[in-house]
Amino acid sequence: MLSSPGVMACSRTCSRILGLSLGTTALFAAGANTVLLFPNWDVSYLLRGLIGRQAMLGSGLWGGGLMVLIAATLISLTGWRYGCFSESGPCQSMLTALLSSSLAFLGALICFITSGVALKDGPLCMFDASSFNQMQAWKYGYPFKDLHNRNYLYDRSLWNSVCLEPSKAVIWHVSFFSTLLCISLLQILLVVIHFINSFLGLFCSLCEK
Template identity: 80%
Template structure:
């Protein structure tokens, strides 16, 4: 049977590992959001203001990125100081869990909505109205009776510019959804680990 000191040591190691994992995930989230600002690695769309609102919101940068990175740093710190100050570390654990939870949730919701509405691109609107031939917008947002995520034939036939706009949009927002789900899972594990660490520290002292 494991003793309380062994459990505490495992809990501290777990905190350091969770902090590192969350920090790495936050960097990937920031990278995915940055890629969304440069479709096909072309800077001209950003300078011309032709980037979709969900990418410009930057939830992968400040939500799943910066906020989670700060939380990951705090979580790693608790892995080094939990033995001497368990109550303070528990308070830090709660704050860091809340911060990471908020950042990951914002990133998840924003990315999910972005996937539902589709990419911001130039498309031919002559089939929708006769006033203008081409314009930038969200052609899949109000597309009747068809879901572009399941109808791959729409991926190359609707968006005229940027090229491969749908693939770029789906790839990186799907990446953000997966990363934010992983972050939420790690936050849940961290919270459970923190509770166990606090209880074990009290039992060890008693």
């Protein structure tokens, strides 16, 4: 059975791994959200303001990206006991863990919810509005929000027949928002593990004393 110092060392090692993992996922989240701003690698849609509201919200940049990255930095500093964290006691470490966990959880949750809503609404694209009993023939909008009896995520025949511009708009939208959804879910899982790890570290420290 591990002694308390051994458990503490294991807890710090776990924090280092979790900090690195969260930091990596934050960079991937920021990258995925950035790509969503340039459909088909074309900057003209961003310049014309023809980017979906969820992509423009940028939750993958500041939520699953920056907020999680800051939390990951705090977790890593605690694990490596660097700088002002070199002499931190168990209670200070737990306070830092609570702060970093809350920050990362909030950022990941915002990114998760935004990605889910984006997948539900579908992409912003040019479509034939006359097929939806509207006067204007061609316009930009969210055509899949009006398909109440058909779910475009499961009916792939709609992917190339509804959106006319950008080309492959649905594939681009689904691919990268699904990536953001999975990344944010992984981040939430890592945050939960970090909180449990920090609690065990605090408990063992108090027992040792």
